[in-house]
Amino acid sequence: KVLILDFGSQYTQLIARRVRELNIYCEIHPFNKIPTDIDSFKAVILSGSPSSVRAENAPHPDLSKIRGQVPLLAVCYGAQYLSHFSGGLVEPSNTREYGRANLTFIKENEPLFNQIEVRSQVWMSHSDTIKNLPTNGTLIASTTDVENAAFTIEGEQTYGIQFHPEVYHTTDGKQLLENFLVHIARVEQDWTPQSFVEETVEALQEKIGNDKVVLGLSGGVDSSVAAILLHKSIGTNLYCIFVNNGLLRKNEYESVLAQYEGMGLNVKGVDASARFLDALAGLSDPEMKRKAIGRVFIEVFDDEAHQIKDVKWLAQGTIYPDVIESVSATGGPSATIKSHHNVGGLPDFMKLQVVEPLKALFKDEVRRVGASMEMDAAILGRHPFPGPGLAIRILGDITAEKVRILQEVDAVFIDNLKSWNLYDKVWQAGAILLPVNSVGVMGDERTYEKCVALRAVESTDGMTADWVNLPYEFLQKTSNEIINKVKGVNRVVYDISSKPPATIEWE
Numbered sequence: 486k487v488l489i490l491d492f493g494s495q496y497t498q499l500i501a502r503r504v505r506e507l508n509i510y511c512e513i514h515p516f517n518k519i520p521t522d523i524d525s526f527k528a529v530i531l532s533g534s535p536s537s538v539r540a541e542n543a544p545h546p547d548l549s550k551i552r553g554q555v556p557l558l559a560v561c562y563g564a565q566y567l568s569h570f571s572g573g574l575v576e577p578s579n580t581r582e583y584g585r586a587n588l589t590f591i592k593e594n595e596p597l598f599n600q601i602e603v604r605s606q607v608w609m610s611h612s613d614t615i616k617n618l619p620t621n622g623t624l625i626a627s628t629t630d631v632e633n634a635a636f637t638i639e640g641e642q643t644y645g646i647q648f649h650p651e652v653y654h655t656t657d658g659k660q661l662l663e664n665f666l667v668h669i670a671r672v673e674q675d676w677t678p679q680s681f682v683e684e685t686v687e688a689l690q691e692k693i694g695n696d697k698v699v700l701g702l703s704g705g706v707d708s709s710v711a712a713i714l715l716h717k718s719i720g721t722n723l724y725c726i727f728v729n730n731g732l733l734r735k736n737e738y739e740s741v742l743a744q745y746e747g748m749g750l751n752v753k754g755v756d757a758s759a760r761f762l763d764a765l766a767g768l769s770d771p772e773m774k775r776k777a778i779g780r781v782f783i784e785v786f787d788d789e790a791h792q793i794k795d796v797k798w799l800a801q802g803t804i805y806p807d808v809i810e811s812v813s814a815t816g817g818p819s820a821t822i823k824s825h826h827n828v829g830g831l832p833d834f835m836k837l838q839v840v841e842p843l844k845a846l847f848k849d850e851v852r853r854v855g856a857s858m859e860m861d862a863a864i865l866g867r868h869p870f871p872g873p874g875l876a877i878r879i880l881g882d883i884t885a886e887k888v889r890i891l892q893e894v895d896a897v898f899i900d901n902l903k904s905w906n907l908y909d910k911v912w913q914a915g916a917i918l919l920p921v922n923s924v925g926v927m928g929d930e931r932t933y934e935k936c937v938a939l940r941a942v943e944s945t946d947g948m949t950a951d952w953v954n955l956p957y958e959f960l961q962k963t964s965n966e967i968i969n970k971v972k973g974v975n976r977v978v979y980d981i982s983s984k985p986p987a988t989i990e991w992e
């Protein structure tokens with residue numbers, strides 16, 4: 486396995502991603518918590534950082550157990566760190582060193598640049614520059630503006646590179662990482678979804694033994710894959726709870742529950758729709774709605790968890806991007822405690838020990854793991870859906886009638902996306918019920934009814950998103966069908982805003 490030491494760069498997770506794409510397992514640890522079992526890592530990568538090595542409070546970890554003992558690739562800040570404290574010189578750069586650059590020099594027969602040619606494009610993002618290489622440093626690559634773009638240290642398998650191999654715009658970045666990890670450090674490329682499943686099942690069995698575990702299923706990819714992994718490990722000692730908050734898609738509760746049962750899961754469906762609707766009555770503020778839903782969910786889940794005798798563990802489908810364990814710009818690792826749960830004491834189920842088998846994976850890896858366990862593609866390919874569900878897609882207050890209208894509209898939209906083979910090309914889609922009535926005419930009658938917006942976006946992580954250019958014909962047919970079928974709606978609009986500055990949801 487490979488260790489990535491995080492100095493707080495926005496790209497640290499991307500490094501991990503690229504490493505995993507090479508089928509190599511890696512872990513990210515904050516620079517101030519270097520694992521003690523350093524021998525178990527076959528290579529180490531130092532990330533970039535928003536800090537300057539010249540600043541007093543910049544990360545200054547002790548690398549004495551790493552340097553010269555494990556193959557080391559230092560990226561950007563990492564490379565400057567190696568230089569600054571080992572006889573080199575780092576200074577503020579005079580020119581802007583951001584964005585695209587091209588390699589103008591590569592040392593002959595340099596293994597790090599095997600199969601990479603002069604002119605290859607690299608991506609720079611730094612304001613300090615390495616003026617003098619560290620002691621025993623040899624220059625191995627340059628760009629027009631940055632002479633010391635890459636160096637190696639004689640007698641060690643240590644490399645420093647000023648550009649970012651992990652970003653898409655560094656054309657041969659993946660090749661460089663492969664050169665370092667596979668050819669120089671000789672790390673094995675044996676991380677596969679199958680090996681992950683085997684190792685995780687074994688580890689879960691050892692950790693949990695004969696204890697009982699409770700898990701909340703949401704219908705989404707992460708909790709479903711977590712459930713199947715645990716089911717493989719401990720069978721019927723896994724107790725799943727699937728809560729219907731009344732804000733799911735049309736028929737979703739029934740069909741997903743049936744699917745879960747079909748997979749052999751020990752799952753209990755709890756229809757608490759009325760309790761959620763009651764708690765939402767009269768609330769229009771989005772954050773108040775979210776809080777009410779969160780509170781009722783915890784109450785319902787706690788009631789149900791109490792029915793299971795001697796439960797010891799709470800399993801969660803947390804995935805890597807949910808884990809905030811990287812380093813904040815000020816140098817300290819960010820806190821991971823969800824403080825709002827502490828107000829007024831923890832519900833009992835939250836006092837359980839937590840098990841999170843997917844904590845080290847990215848979304849696409851979770852999907853690959855699910856596929857390797859032969860899970861239904863319809864579950865693995867499901868669009869993300871917010872926890873508060875349709876409540877944040879009904880602008881203003883929530884009533885049972887509004888939920889029904891939106892469920893009908895959403896069902897027409899989603900079904901059509903599927904029948905036009907567009908569903909898998911869209912990252913997330915849904916309908917929004919606007920608090921607006923508008924005038925229409927149906928037959929000879931004047932109408933004054935609701936307006937709905939359709940939203941379909943492309944994205945990779947939900948952080949940024951763009952609207953999808955759905956065919957006019959599709960929009961035309963879908964709009965017609967919605968207005969003809971769903972009583973109470975006489976107008977359909979399509980949302981053409983990107984995120985930022987808009988968001989994916991309207992609330």
Ligand code: XMP
Nearest residue numbers: 775869870871872873913947984988989990
């Ligand atoms: P926004 O609207 O912030 O949404 O662009 C980004 C992604 O997050 C989802 N989302 C939520 N998910 N609880 C959730 O579990 C929420 O309160 C929530 N709000 C937004 C949204 O569906 C999109 O995928």
